Amino acid sequence: MGAEGEDTLKEIRKTLEPYVRPREEAARIRQILAVHLASCLPDGGAVGPLALIDADSIDTSSTARGLQKTYLEALSANIKARKEFAACCLEPRRPAGTATAAEQRLDRLQEHLAAIRLRQRREKLQAIERGLNALGQKPAASPGFLDPAEIFRDSRPLPNVPQELVAAVTLDETISAPRVRDLIDQLEKHVLQTKLLLRREEQLLEKAKARSTARPGTISEGAKFEALNRTRAELINWIEAELGKAAGDDGNADGQDSQKHRASADHVNMEEQLVSITEKYTRYLDVRKKLLELVGQQPQPTIKLPTKEANPPVPAVPSPPPTAHVLTPYFEHLLSVAQEQKGLIAHKSHLSAVIAKQLRENDQVLDHLAEESQLLPAHPMPGPQQTRAAFADATSNETPGASSRVRPWVFAADSAKICTLEAVAEKIEEGQVALEKSMGILAETGRLVGQSPPERKEAEVPFTTEEDIWLAEGQPPKKMAGLRKHTDRTANQPAQAKTVWDMLDGNLGLLRSDRDSP
16 A cells, blocks of 8 residues: 555545444443443333334434434434435446446537637637727827717808798797788788789780881781781692602602611601601691681771860771681681691501511521522622622612522522422433443343343334423533434344354354265
């Protein structure tokens, strides 16, 4: 046992020294306690040893006093401690190793979580410290940063408040409830001022009428008629000019089919011009109606006060009757004609817009088909015409019309048809040559075998059909000559031998007679 064990034993002995007694002393103490207990008992009966006391029959009555009461309380505490100790002993014990490993893992996890929390808190505090340091370095941290004098030093001063507004505000603040009488007085003053202004304007109007020399009564009928004729002439000239512009535009559009039609901007300009013309014509009609009303009105006679004249009154010359009623039918007819012309102009513009829209859609469709077509690139138009057309399109301000867009399709279709016919003719010629070769091979084979070929009827006439004639019309002269050669070759071919023995050229009988003669 080491030094640490001896020190531990010494500490335990020192702690238990007040409670540990020798055996003789312990027996003596027991005897003294037994005598004391016996003297305390009323009947003086014998008392058994303390170890044999029944724990269930402890008398906890209030009659015990002094040491007996203390002893009973200590005994109760001892019994309770024994019961708890027995219960703890009876409980199942867990394996020490497993519990220790689990606790260690739990302790490590808790330590890791605590370290994470501390790290996060440290990062937050560091971020706050950095922000405070940055704010401390900025000018906003200075005490005079929010001083109004420093803030508005370079700004423009505010305008002064009008004195009337200040007076009105102070008046409203001082007088909470204005009197009704004062308001009525102010209203009467305003009404009086308005009446004075009206009277002054009436006086000015009378002075202006007195100064003016042109009055309805003083204007002669000839002057009125001349003014109406001039107005009518100007109206007719204006209508003819507008109709000429519209007719010229429509004639140019109808006469040039291959030129481009008006673009959307031109249509918008034309519509704006039509709207402006309509507005001008409406204003003209209003002015003309007012003029007709003025002409149709009879001049009101001015009533003059009778004055004493020295000379006798001269009889007034009767004025000629007005001639406005004579011109009214002409103006009505002119108005109806103008309305008809206006309707025709609007109808023409609508038709031209519809036609231009349809042509533009057709051009778009043709352009789209030309982009996706494989026929046009395969059979383009001749080079010089194409270059001239491209140069003309680049130099002119007009787009090609429908005819110029359809022309490449027609040329490509014709070229494709001619190429197809040539390919068909070549294939037919190749087939005829192959057929002739096969017929020759068959004839040679039949001749070797010994079969006689069938006799041809009408061999001198070559077999031609309507299709051959139709194909021959589109063929060049060289191919026609080749076809004639093939037909002549088949027609003029000599008759061949029917069997193998027919091929031998000689007189076999003479040879045999020569052999027999010697």
